[in-house]
């Protein structure tokens with residue numbers, strides 16, 4: 001039970017389809033959770049899965065005003081749910097990465113003078129020079145990416161400086177597209193925020209700086225030198241003189257300390273909801289950086305988030321770049337980096353195979369995955385018992401980011417004579433169940449290996465998100481990635497992102513200072529985190545012989561992916 005003096009710490013998650021909040025106490029205990037789903041709770045915006053899509057232009061974007069309306073509704077739910085706002089000591093949060101928000105001249109004044117007798121949305125709806133925020137699923141910036149990469153000297157060079165090669169969804173190419181296609185909107189933009197710093201801004205009542213980690217998702221930030229790259233900024237701005245200065249002004253500063261007190265919450269929330277005047281706002285980061293804060297992640301540990309998309313996250317002291325993955329500065333800890341793989345074809349691809357199998361073998365009433373799981377477990381490793389042979393598949397019902405590939409499904413047999421595209425000998429659709437899980441895990445192993453130990457083997461894999469409840473998925477993750485200590489599911493995994501932010505809000509207030517050294521987030525969380533209640537072991541991980549067998553599949557799998565890319 002909470003006592004009267006206990007403080008609360010809030011973590012928000014402004015993601016693609018919903019906004020969530022979690023409140024924790026000083027013992028890390030979650031005491032309140034609520035969410036607002038855009039399609040359902042703000043139906044007047046008519047979004048589908050939180051976004052608008054223009055297929056012809058490959059554009060995906062979301063109305064900023066909808067997020068604000070949803071935040072109004074969420075605050076109402078928090079109030080109705082009995083959350084005592086006066087106990088909240090600090091707030092942090094996370095936003096879907098890469099999306100940009102364009103503030104008009106005059107927005108800062110609107111933010112400063114928010115009227116507590118009104119909701120936020122009607123007051124802020126006019127504070128934007130460009131009403132839509134390009135979404136991370138957008139694929140409209142191929143020419144901008146090509147242009148930037150050519151000018152800078154190729155994908156390796158881009159990755160070396162900004163942590164990633166250019167990507168359609170990254171903010172720099174998106175800003176360049178807005179400048180080209182909506183020059184007046186660009187001109188009328190006083191400041192550009194990421195979704196994360198936008199959210200911090202409406203909490204603060206003034207425009208917040210970028211977060212140290214989320215800024216690395218822009219393709220603009222020189223990670224090793226901790227500054228915006230002048231050449232890339234000039235290319236995006238359209239000139240090296242006043243154009244570059246203008247863009248730098250629009251971008252504003254980057255806050256290097258993830259636990260910084262950015263200021264107290266806007267008076268608006270004090271008067272309208274009863275927040276304490278001294279409740280502080282700390283930097284809001286990206287959803288993936290926030291997820292790694294949901295547990296004391298050690299080097300060689302991996303988080304695999306099994307949601308709509310699949311993301312693999314590692315914390316590493318080594319800044320080693322490659323066009324095949326992303327590096328970000330760590331959201332709290334200087335000298336550490338977050339390595340990330342981000343796939344479009346996560347649960348949707350698995351569900352497609354599941355549905356094909358269910359058509360011929362209906363699942364049990366309780367579990368729509370029962371036939372799929374049975375099929376996956378009944379198939380031999382790599383689809384065959386024959387020594388020297390393997391069956392491999394590539395399953396991309398949606399165009400894929402890793403590798404950059406059109407939509408399609410390809411099946412192969414590999415033997416001494418090489419790799420052959422064929423589904424001869426495949427027991428379809430059952431054989432796809434194991435093959436898709438192997439395929440998704442082999443792709444992660446191929447790319448995450450170099451970020452891990454010399455053997456490419458993780459210590460632990462933590463699974464979060466919807467797929468982490470499926471035992472067959474967890475088992476294949478254990479077999480293919482082979483973590484030495486096993487696979488663990490994070491309880492509350494569905495809320496890992498918001499939880500990571502709430503932990504960060506707590507750390508920001510409670511971290512100690514010894515001889516001028518600030519207590520690191522890892523030490524702080526490690527002391528308070530009780531493994532026995534937070535995680536459950538869901539697979540043993542490394543099995544002698546099995547991991548090695550999958551190791552032999554990496555080369556033919558790489559060839560199979562290249563075949564799909566060049567198809």
Ligand code: XUL
Nearest residue numbers: 016096097136287288342
């Ligand atoms: C990461 C990415 C997605 C979004 C989803 O690069 O694009 O994971 O952050 O919210």
